[in-house]
Amino acid sequence: MTTLLTPFHYEYMVKAILVSGLIGGVCAFLSCFITLKGWSLMGDALSHAVVPGVSLAWLLGLPFSLGAFVAGVLAALGMGWVRNNSRLREDAVIGVVFTSFFAAGLLMLSLHPSNLNLRTIIFGNILGISDPDIFQVLVISAVSILVLALKWRDLLLYCFDEGHARSLGLNTRFLHFLLLALLSATAVAALQTVGACLVVAMLVTPGATAYLLTDRFGKMLIIATLSGILCSVTGAYVSYFLNGSTGGCIVVLQTLIFLAALVFAPKHGLLVARAQRRAAASATA
Amino acid sequence: MPDTDPPLSIEVDDVTVAYANGHTALRDASFTLGAGTICALVGVNGSGKSTLFKSIMGFLRPVRGRVRIAGLPVEASRKRQLVAYVPQSEDVDWTFPVSVWDVVMMGRYGHMNFMRIPRAEDKRIAHECLERVGMSEFQDRQIGELSGGQKKRVFLARALAQRGRIMLLDEPFTGVDVQTETAIIELLRSLRSEGHIILVSTHNLGSVPEFCDQVVLINRTVLAFGPTEQVFTEDNLSRAFGGVLRHFRFDQSTIQEHDGRTVKLLTDDERPLVFGKDGHLEYTERHGREELVKERAKEAGEQ
């Protein structure tokens, strides 16, 4: 019993668990929009494209979230621009833009060796998160939650039917930018917990899981957010005992839940689908 | 917001629209519609009907000319929820986790507060509109789990729920069964009597005289515009369609004198468009058009 409570005796573990839970929740909420809008790859791209921003911010002595956020938004705008001005497909554009950003970041980091550890950026370091970094995460999360709580219906309409959103007089260009900005901001926050490599899991898997479980967007938001928080908190907690990577634990947990949903989902699950097809076949026979 | 309602109108003024590939889809198109009308937009495939709708919505910017709605530029009219638009085909992701009810509710967004929280009034209107298109029993269905015609009806309901006083319907009847079409036409008539403007494109020529009081004939420009009786002439139609219409000439058919006027005409979906001896339009119902019958009898008698 006491061994189960040991992680809570360490302040760094408590912080890690709480911060992971917060970030996990915000990312999961946003993941519903990202998966439905078809921006999953974009999330992956942005999380890598923020690297040069981080190194530049460090060189200039600015908060590293700021640099990451600016780089993320620039990359997103760059992708939009290349797509609109060439006949390339979206995936090719994303591939070209994000690798260029990532390469620039690597180059900068290697030319100006710093105490900014590349490993930290790529794999995250939630156990060693500093108080200023926690503060940044708190601000990003608070702003994202506020914006999403107020505007999720507009964003939903924008993702579902852009033409109709426009015909109602909604500013679709603003909504597009808002979603991109939220994506960049949360990617930056998630960078701290799981690192650039696994950010996309936080931004996609909970939404994908919830989508398998329901046909209503409202419910999808709730399921995704709950599973996001649960996985992050549990993952961080379990990582203490496994003595393994926190990010790895969180994402593996998310994947397990996703697989469970894929097989057992009440309406769209593999088992139900097979049973229904059998039932239909035997009824006609 | 106490709107001092401006008089309703659509003014299309010398509009020329070109696409990015350099194709000029519309050239110098002009017409004006005033309050309380159902106007048909008729032309062959590629004549620019959808293009015209998109420029009235402001989705395509004319290279020349301008569109004004109730005296306002199109962007301003959109903000005022004046216009509801049902495109020819919905460009949406059908696997999206929204129900029929959610979609119709989206039509009410413009009337809701900043956070888009529906009030009782919004719910009442959404129910009523679903009822009107006969889709109430499907309200909890996921939007992709409907037939093509049912999807169309849901998006019509959404446009109705917008309560725009101008409705732009791009081929609303294709793929919709006769019963629904009749119900929708009935609804459009009642909207007209409330002073709404309805612009509806259709390939179903026979139904035009039945419910449209005005017609815009287009083929990459406006060929003719005005009241149905004046515009829907054989001459104009053959100009718009260039001889591609199907004909059934009674005088060249096997119908003989002794058949009199008891010949029956059946069609599956499209209503027949029938012209009389002098090339004037014939209607399906005498009832309600006694004046016209009398007038034509007089003309024939005097000759």
Ligand SMILES: Nc1ncnc2c1ncn2[C@@H]1O[C@H](COP(=O)(O)OP(=O)(O)OP(=O)(O)O)[C@@H](O)[C@H]1O
């Ligand atoms: N996105 C586009 N880019 C380039 N040309 C286009 C585009 N959309 C339409 N066109 C062209 O513009 C012309 C008018 O098209 P439009 O869609 O307005 O026709 P329509 O009258 O609605 O036809 P239909 O009866 O088939 O619906 C056509 O010649 C078409 O090829």
Ligand SMILES: [Mg+2]
């Ligand atoms: Mg069209």
